[in-house]
Amino acid sequence: MDRIDAALVDALQHDSSRPVAVLADAVALSPSACHRRIRALEEAGVISGYAARIDPRRIGLAVEVFVEITLTSQSREAMDRFERAVGDFDDILECHLMSGGADYLLRVAAADLDQYDHIHRDCLARLPGVSSMRSSFSLRRIKRFAGYPVPRAVRP
Amino acid sequence: MDRIDAALVDALQHDSSRPVAVLADAVALSPSACHRRIRALEEAGVISGYAARIDPRRIGLAVEVFVEITLTSQSREAMDRFERAVGDFDDILECHLMSGGADYLLRVAAADLDQYDHIHRDCLARLPGVSSMRSSFSLRRIKRFAGYPVPRAVRP
DNA sequence: GCTTATAGCGGGAAATTATTGCGTGGATCG
DNA sequence: CGATCCACGCAATAATTTCCCGCTATAAGC
Incomplete structure (x- = not known):
């Protein structure tokens, strides 16, 4: 859980619909590395799921x-x-x-x-x-x- | 906003990470029709976005x-x-x-x-x-x- | 009663995106 | 100083989304 993970969590909390490539760009990482980190956060239970925000x-x-x-x-x-x-x-x-x-x-x-x-x-x-x-x-x-x-x- | 839309909203609120094909199956619709409905719900503002749920x-x-x-x-x-x-x-x-x-x-x-x-x-x-x-x-x-x-x- | 317009559906192709394997570089520890 | 481990980038592959087209059913209009 370093600075990049924090940035990912923050970004995904606000909008999880953007492609990994865009996220990767935002945190200055390759898409694959970015994807692996997200997976790790999911498996660690930091990210427990994804949900639609409804009005x-x-x-x-x-x-x-x-x-x-x-x-x-x-x-x-x-x-x-x-x-x-x-x-x-x-x-x-x-x-x-x-x-x-x-x-x-x-x-x-x-x-x-x-x-x-x-x-x-x-x-x-x-x-x-x-x-x-x-x-x-x-x-x-x-x-x-x-x-x-x-x-x-x-x-x- | 009929029964199927309601089912979609309900499903997406709990888990938005499943592929449209699975959702389509759950509501007895083709993937394309299902996708169109989701899009419509987004554009109508019923679904305002997607977010990661974090612990x-x-x-x-x-x-x-x-x-x-x-x-x-x-x-x-x-x-x-x-x-x-x-x-x-x-x-x-x-x-x-x-x-x-x-x-x-x-x-x-x-x-x-x-x-x-x-x-x-x-x-x-x-x-x-x-x-x-x-x-x-x-x-x-x-x-x-x-x-x-x-x-x-x-x-x- | 028949036709016509409209809306929603299914199927499939094309584009986008996610996923995994592989080789490499840098940091750490002995 | 060398071995090990971890995380990265690249590239190929698999999955998914997205779009287009033709079809059908319902309802309004003639």
Whole structure:
């Protein structure tokens, strides 16, 4: 993981659709060397896959919500059950175990408020061991996720 | 945007590295037709690009933080200035204007708590018009973002 | 009811891109 | 100083994307 790998990771995070030859040019390497490095990054798990970035609004998802959740019990069993249940619902985009105020932070997408109401009742309310939920709505996305900042060099 | 488009979007969100021929097979279409649909989705802005998914821990980012921010003023000018400033910092991964308690929700990544301290002082503290900040740390990622749920059919 | 325009599909050729093998140069270590 | 290892560039090959053409089905118009 040297400077070149960092540049590759950074470039691929933003756009993975460019041919290797173009990337190779950008990092001043031959296409084959470049390709081998990318492969190595994949096998090392640095790059875990490739995905299309899609615009949620264009598929009818206009509402994005962050939900703070507190459990009735913080026992190992209660948390395990909750975390397993989270995995079953596609509407829960993301979930973090948090420090501070609430136990968990969820991120949810919905077509509109009506549908969010359905999700709230049919999906979130079914999660086991929930004591309280607090929904905060994203009114506008100021900055969208476009890759992590890549440290200059992890190992020169 | 029919059932097949939905299937394509769903598939490409999870893995965009498979050849079109495989995708075509999965949606029961010829490679050429499949390719045309993907192109159309790109041009319609449904697919806005392709990106490598990377594991933040493997590039040395072990800490992920959500920061709730309240401004001293909710005037149009104050918000505009704040939002512009947010764009200047790579360490701010994401930013939402929120309803409810705080004004903004930020997502920040850092190598460790020391570096988060630096970011907090050198970057977050420089944001204009901030009245208060509350950091919540992600102790563990329960579910990682892996694409939006694609509605069955937006237009059959 | 028949025709015509339109949109989407499948097949295949051509161009682009990814992939692998091979030989070479430079750095490291003994 | 020599052996070894690693990563590189070059070039051939394999895979994939991209484009063009003719066909079919659906729907509107006459």
